[in-house]
Amino acid sequence: MQPYELSLGQASRAMAAGWLSPVELTESVLGRIATMEEDLNAYVTVVAESARRAAARAEREIAAAGPRSPLHGIPMGLKDLIDTAGVPTTSGSLVRANRVPAENSTVATRLDSAGAVLIGKTHTYEFAYGLLTPQTRNPWAPERVCGGSSGGSAAAVAAGEAIFALGTDTGGSIRVPSALTGVVGLKPTYGLVPQHGVTPLSWSLDHVGPITRTVEDAGLVLNALIGHHPNDPASSHREPRDCLRNPGRDLTGLRLGVPVNYFFDHVDPQVENAVRSAVARLAGLGARLVDVEVPMTQYIQATQWGLMVPEATSYHENDLRRAPELYGPDVRVLLEAGVLVPATDYLRAQRSRTLMRRAWSSLFDRADLIAAPSVPATAARTGQQEFQWADGTRETVTDAYIRLSAPANITGIPSVSLPVGLDGAGLPIGMQLMGRPFEEATLLRAAAAYEHERGGIAPSAPLAS
Numbered sequence: 001m002q003p004y005e006l007s008l009g010q011a012s013r014a015m016a017a018g019w020l021s022p023v024e025l026t027e028s029v030l031g032r033i034a035t036m037e038e039d040l041n042a043y044v045t046v047v048a049e050s051a052r053r054a055a056a057r058a059e060r061e062i063a064a065a066g067p068r069s070p071l072h073g074i075p076m077g078l079k080d081l082i083d084t085a086g087v088p089t090t091s092g093s094l095v096r097a098n099r100v101p102a103e104n105s106t107v108a109t110r111l112d113s114a115g116a117v118l119i120g121k122t123h124t125y126e127f128a129y130g131l132l133t134p135q136t137r138n139p140w141a142p143e144r145v146c147g148g149s150s151g152g153s154a155a156a157v158a159a160g161e162a163i164f165a166l167g168t169d170t171g172g173s174i175r176v177p178s179a180l181t182g183v184v185g186l187k188p189t190y191g192l193v194p195q196h197g198v199t200p201l202s203w204s205l206d207h208v209g210p211i212t213r214t215v216e217d218a219g220l221v222l223n224a225l226i227g228h229h230p231n232d233p234a235s236s237h238r239e240p241r242d243c244l245r246n247p248g249r250d251l252t253g254l255r256l257g258v259p260v261n262y263f264f265d266h267v268d269p270q271v272e273n274a275v276r277s278a279v280a281r282l283a284g285l286g287a288r289l290v291d292v293e294v295p296m297t298q299y300i301q302a303t304q305w306g307l308m309v310p311e312a313t314s315y316h317e318n319d320l321r322r323a324p325e326l327y328g329p330d331v332r333v334l335l336e337a338g339v340l341v342p343a344t345d346y347l348r349a350q351r352s353r354t355l356m357r358r359a360w361s362s363l364f365d366r367a368d369l370i371a372a373p374s375v376p377a378t379a380a381r382t383g384q385q386e387f388q389w390a391d392g393t394r395e396t397v398t399d400a401y402i403r404l405s406a407p408a409n410i411t412g413i414p415s416v417s418l419p420v421g422l423d424g425a426g427l428p429i430g431m432q433l434m435g436r437p438f439e440e441a442t443l444l445r446a447a448a449a450y451e452h453e454r455g456g457i458a459p460s461a462p463l464a465s
Helices: 008-016 022-040 048-065 106-114 151-158 175-181 215-225 269-284 297-322 329-338 343-363 397-403 406-411 440-454
Strands: 043-046 075-079 117-122 164-169 184-187 207-212 255-259 288-292 369-373 386-388 394-396 415-422 428-435
Touching (some): 008 215, 022 043, 043 151, 106 117, 117 151, 215 440, 255 269, 269 288, 269 369, 269 440, 415 440, 428 440
Parallel strands (some): 255 369
Antiparallel strands (some): 386 394, 415 428
């Protein structure tokens, strides 16, 4: 096994024991990038020399005093929406071409304090306003999409070009690409991870979170990110328990909700079968299955778009007036459409979200977690416009991918996507687990138990093998 193939937890333990150095690990990842990037194109910027300096510094620090955190000396990528001092952060747009922030985002500062090594900035859809990352190819099948808008981060982790990465999630953009590339993606509770210094798409729906190879890794990264920050008005003062304090494998007493509506509607049969098989494995570990009916499903899409579109337009208002020609045509149309949304519609969406949060809170009176597909189908072909379901219904790829992930954004609850198998074409299938606000520990405990039962780290992508 090459160092770039290690999980974060494995690499961290190897470095603490003196079997691996940060320099060796960083050079392995940089070598992987040199080999893979022509086929993958996960990065918009690679900072190889500064990464080497950071790795050498981490090596000296660990030798002198031991690791300051499990992330010390670990190479990672950051989505190109996340400000990094002295490193370009362009949000994938000509509007911000050559922009180099003077200060770090809060999450970049916290990762730096933990000793993580920045390898580079990963590709995103322009200003994250899309559920695809067209620049980047899926390491499982280059002719397939890798999802988005955190597709660059997910592809980098899946292909060994980063040990972990951060993405953002407004309607599924951490969980969708993680599901499509066979890795773990965690969208935390809204407000748990500060967003200061992260370019917003929709400030009331946006979340920052980790993309990793294992559930353990996701908890290790999340532990380094959480905590209130005064510069983020949405930042919560609450913190969850240590996200991996008692991982365990016995789920006796855990009530696992299985939706009887919405989440299994218009879902590819292979995806449904894989997710239901994973649910059965969780039941075999002691979880008690409970049928749940998802509330207010007819309002999910309207609420998601009713919040996202006007908030995005409000953020971009000045740049849209100053230089509309610098935006991509599809993003420009969406931003201009936001001007036409009446304030009354935005307030209706806010009211709908309030009612939906209340209804979902009651849902968790019956279940501790809810299990569902992350996406209704595996990775679409590049250029594919829609899915056709068994009843003849047609749905755009974007609407399909956002449909099952949007509820967790609207309600702000935590959700993790983890790989649960492959379809007949050899493409990854993802299951998401959703939990109560600030109950990341419960969420990750169940996910880690399933992961261990299934055999540990999911198989590598063929392109990455």
